[in-house]
Amino acid sequence: MLNCVEYSSASHEQHDYAMRVSGEIGSGQNGTSMRKNAFSSPWEMARTSNTLRAFTLVELLVVIAIIGVLVGLLLPAVQAAREAARRSQCTNNLRQMGLAMHNYEGSNRKFPSSGQGTSYPPDFPATKASTTFDTHSFFSYILPNIEQANIKQQFDFSVPYLATPENIQAAKNTIQIYFCPSNSYRPQLNDEEGYGTVDYGATYYTDIHPETGVKDSFTRADGALVVGGTESRRITDGLSNTLAVTEDVGRNEEMVTNSTYTYNAPNQPYDGELRKLWRWAEPDNAFGVSQPINNNANPAGGPPTCPWSQNNCGPNDEVFGFHPGGVNVVYCDGHVDFLSDSLAPTTLRRLVTRDGGEVVESL
Numbered sequence: 001m002l003n004c005v006e007y008s009s010a011s012h013e014q015h016d017y018a019m020r021v022s023g024e025i026g027s028g029q030n031g032t033s034m035r036k037n038a039f040s041s042p043w044e045m046a047r048t049s050n051t052l053r054a055f056t057l058v059e060l061l062v063v064i065a066i067i068g069v070l071v072g073l074l075l076p077a078v079q080a081a082r083e084a085a086r087r088s089q090c091t092n093n094l095r096q097m098g099l100a101m102h103n104y105e106g107s108n109r110k111f112p113s114s115g116q117g118t119s120y121p122p123d124f125p126a127t128k129a130s131t132t133f134d135t136h137s138f139f140s141y142i143l144p145n146i147e148q149a150n151i152k153q154q155f156d157f158s159v160p161y162l163a164t165p166e167n168i169q170a171a172k173n174t175i176q177i178y179f180c181p182s183n184s185y186r187p188q189l190n191d192e193e194g195y196g197t198v199d200y201g202a203t204y205y206t207d208i209h210p211e212t213g214v215k216d217s218f219t220r221a222d223g224a225l226v227v228g229g230t231e232s233r234r235i236t237d238g239l240s241n242t243l244a245v246t247e248d249v250g251r252n253e254e255m256v257t258n259s260t261y262t263y264n265a266p267n268q269p270y271d272g273e274l275r276k277l278w279r280w281a282e283p284d285n286a287f288g289v290s291q292p293i294n295n296n297a298n299p300a301g302g303p304p305t306c307p308w309s310q311n312n313c314g315p316n317d318e319v320f321g322f323h324p325g326g327v328n329v330v331y332c333d334g335h336v337d338f339l340s341d342s343l344a345p346t347t348l349r350r351l352v353t354r355d356g357g358e359v360v361e362s363l
Contacts, residue, residue: 086181087323090247091336093177094200097245098334100145110229111244111332112141114204115283117227118220125218131261134227135160138202138245139178139280146177160263161281162270171195171281178280182322185250185300185315191278192253198280201248203319206289206352213345215290215312224332224354225286232332236355239333243351246329246339248287249322250308250315251278258311277317287317289352293327294320294341319348339363 055063104112115137121127136157143152154170155161161171173196174189180199191197202225209216224235224242235242257275261284265271275284296306296314308314319339321327326340329351339348343363350358 083182083324087328087338090180090182090321090323090328091338093180094245094247094328094330094336095334096146096177097142097200098330098336100142101244101330101332102334103145104142105232108229110231111225112138113227113229114138114202114223114225114286115140115227116202116204116286118205118222125220128217129220131258132227133261133275133283135283137161137281137283137285138225139175139198139200139285146175148173148175151175160265160270161279162263162273163265163268167281171279175280180247180249180321183249184322186252191276195276195279195281197251197278198285199247199249199251200245201317202245202286203243203289203352204286206349208290208345208349208352210346210349210356210358213292213349220288221349221353221356223289223352230354234354235332237350237353237357240331240335241351241360242332242354243329244332246319247321247327248285248315248318249320249327251285253278254309255316256309256311257284289319289348291318292341292345293339293343293348297341337363 101111113134113136115134117132117134119130119132121129136155140152140155140157140161143149151170151173154166156164156167159167161167172190172194175196175198176189178196178198178200179189183199186197189197203223204225204227205220205223207215207217207220209219224230224244232239253276255277257277259274261275263270263273263275276282277284277287279285290312295318296302296308297320302308302310302314306313308316311317314320319327319329323338326338326343328336329339330336339351340363347361347363350356350360
């Protein structure tokens with residue numbers, strides 16, 4: 001056999017000569033032409049054959065940008081889904097309270113005490129009304145109706161929740177349905193002293209002026225729930241038109257209650273102690289409605305002119321929630337609704353009063 005290939009054309013011979021000059025073809029024995037190995041060693045050949053093509057910087061930046069856009073689109077959707085679940089749980093909490101309130105009424109022929117109420121002087125409104133307190137809260141009275149009869153049995157309802165070791169121990173129980181899952185302002189369900197907390201409250205009065213929509217103590221009017229309980233027949237505006245309990249989320253130990261709201265208990269260790277409105281066993285967790293829904297919500301903690309530590313600012317004794325756009329409420333007939341924080345204060349007053357005779361527009 002021939003050991004080489006003969007090039008018949010001049011062009012092939014020229015090409016062979018050029019390749020030999022460049023070193024890609026060497027001279028073999030007997031003048032034969034041989035192509036040199038392009039690799040200096042077998043290891044270099046193996047390494048080159050296994051090398052993958054990497055991303056360029058531009059391609060890498062494009063991929064990162066696409067991932068960033070996808071994350072930006074997905075995160076709000078995930079957050080919205082989580083908040084929808086939290087709001088649904090909050091709605092269910094209030095629905096259970098509404099059902100408990102009606103079960104209580106079925107057994108006692110009246111709705112539970114609000115825990116806090118109003119004492120009107122004979123010459124009202126020439127003289128301002130004052131505040132009165134029940135021994136226990138609305139949330140203590142409905143315990144058997146939310147499947148917490150074992151906690152109720154620990155209480156002595158003839159004395160305040162601070163009066164006996166047994167009452168104190170009972171009041172330190174955590175009750176899940178009294179907590180709104182959207183509450184990011186309280187890290188745990190019990191306060192610094194171990195007492196269980198609550199994110200809801202009975203709206204026992206309003207002093208929003210029916211025409212101007214601003215706070216006016218001389219226009220104070222009762223809500224559905226009062227001290228001692230309310231017979232349903234006294235709610236003449238209609239059970240489906242009158243609020244019973246609303247969110248008041250965010251109350252905590254930093255909030256200062258009214259300095260006159262103290263315990264009058266001579267010879268008791270809690271005599272003169274300020275009331276703790278964030279506890280579910282405290283009668284002072286009921287509140288009057290004096291401000292629009294979610295007033296002074298921004299920034300968190302309130303503006304300098306109305307910090308949340310001050311009464312009637314933010315969640316300090318007002319209708320307040322952390323759901324975007326409004327709050328959950330339960331009416332006296334047990335149905336739950338979501339009220340927008342753009343609701344007119346005058347309309348909010350009509351929803352709170354039990355016998356004002358007002359007409360409530362479609363919400």
